[in-house]
Amino acid sequence: QTGTVAANPEQYDQAYICPVTIGSQTLHLDFDTGSSDLWVFSNLMPSSEVDGQTEFNTNSAGATKKDGYTWSISYGDGSGASGVVYADTVNVGGATATSQAVEAATSVSSEFTSDTGSDGLLGLAFSSINQVKPTPQTTFFDTVKSSLEAELFTADLQSNGPGSYTFGYIDSSKYTGSITYTAVDNSQGFWGFTAGGYTVGGGGSNSTGTIGSAIADTGTSLMYLPTAAVQSYYSQVSGSSYSSSQGGYIFPCSASLPSLTVSIGGHGFVVPGSNFNYSPTGSGNTCFGGLQENTGIGFTIFGDVFLRAVYAIFDETQGSPRIGFAAQ
Numbered sequence: 001q002t003g004t005v006a007a008n009p010e011q012y013d014q015a016y017i018c019p020v021t022i023g024s025q026t027l028h029l030d031f032d033t034g035s036s037d038l039w040v041f042s043n044l045m046p047s048s049e050v051d052g053q054t055e056f057n058t059n060s061a062g063a064t065k066k067d068g069y070t071w072s073i074s075y076g077d078g079s080g081a082s083g084v085v086y087a088d089t090v091n092v093g094g095a096t097a098t099s100q101a102v103e104a105a106t107s108v109s110s111e112f113t114s115d116t117g118s119d120g121l122l123g124l125a126f127s128s129i130n131q132v133k134p135t136p137q138t139t140f141f142d143t144v145k146s147s148l149e150a151e152l153f154t155a156d157l158q159s160n161g162p163g164s165y166t167f168g169y170i171d172s173s174k175y176t177g178s179i180t181y182t183a184v185d186n187s188q189g190f191w192g193f194t195a196g197g198y199t200v201g202g203g204g205s206n207s208t209g210t211i212g213s214a215i216a217d218t219g220t221s222l223m224y225l226p227t228a229a230v231q232s233y234y235s236q237v238s239g240s241s242y243s244s245s246q247g248g249y250i251f252p253c254s255a256s257l258p259s260l261t262v263s264i265g266g267h268g269f270v271v272p273g274s275n276f277n278y279s280p281t282g283s284g285n286t287c288f289g290g291l292q293e294n295t296g297i298g299f300t301i302f303g304d305v306f307l308r309a310v311y312a313i314f315d316e317t318q319g320s321p322r323i324g325f326a327a328q
């Protein structure tokens, strides 16, 4: 089988939301290659934590409670959620898991309550970091992968309109040129890979260092690189500065932003400057940068700002996982 689903950008491309059928309900979930839990708003939550989201009905005929199973997850930005576990049929654009662990929230943090466009997350990292106790559950991809035409999924994220995720096949109309594959280190449960040098602007290579270990994370909006690369980038943005009150680099919204070329698997991938204007700060006509420092995270995150510039293939067809990127 294969699946194809639209990925609809939220405001400022903060996240990408996809329709998923769970039992007889359709919920809109944030597909997240940076985590491994499929969790949803549910009827078990206090109404004070729900702001228009669709709630998974745990009393529906097809939902089977997994007694004694609970989950609790917290993300690096301080947000989190927790609850209990059901099994139900989950259909993503035609790819169907007949018995998928659906983690029904009993509580979510305010970041999720205020993310009114999302009814939950669908994790696509490795099942080794699933947060269900006493027994970790498989991600949707792990549940269905043996039944897919090919054991892979792809992400095509767009800025001004719907992109798509595919399961089981590569859509050759989504990219130009060839796909560059590189080995994945999933020892931390992420789609980890090694990135090489970088170049700011269209000029010759002006990078001094290399980026190193990184993860491909559709669930993180921005791109978090080592300090040296970030400082090199913003040195080319007139009027930019680090704002401790805003918690990152900001610049005049009228600033012209250089592109950033990153070498992966020996191929240079160009992120256009426009990708690095994330959102207005709300004060002084300054804008918040889509590129920020990875200090405090411990590794580099290639989030939506990068993934919008490429076609990404998350591939387990070779036995050991690999990730592919192509220009789009």
Ligand SMILES: CCNC(=O)c1c(-c2ccccc2)csc1NC(=O)CNCCc1c[nH]c2ccccc12
Pocket: 015, 030, 032, 033, 034, 035, 075, 076, 077, 078, 079, 111, 112, 115, 217, 219, 220, 221, 296, 297, 301
């Ligand atoms: C900013 C969100 N990203 C992270 O916290 C994160 C970190 C991380 C770790 C420490 C400090 C900052 C970030 C490492 S991997 C990683 N990636 C994920 O955790 C992917 N899942 C993010 C889900 C998520 C967190 N807050 C949200 C708010 C709206 C929609 C989705 C979310």
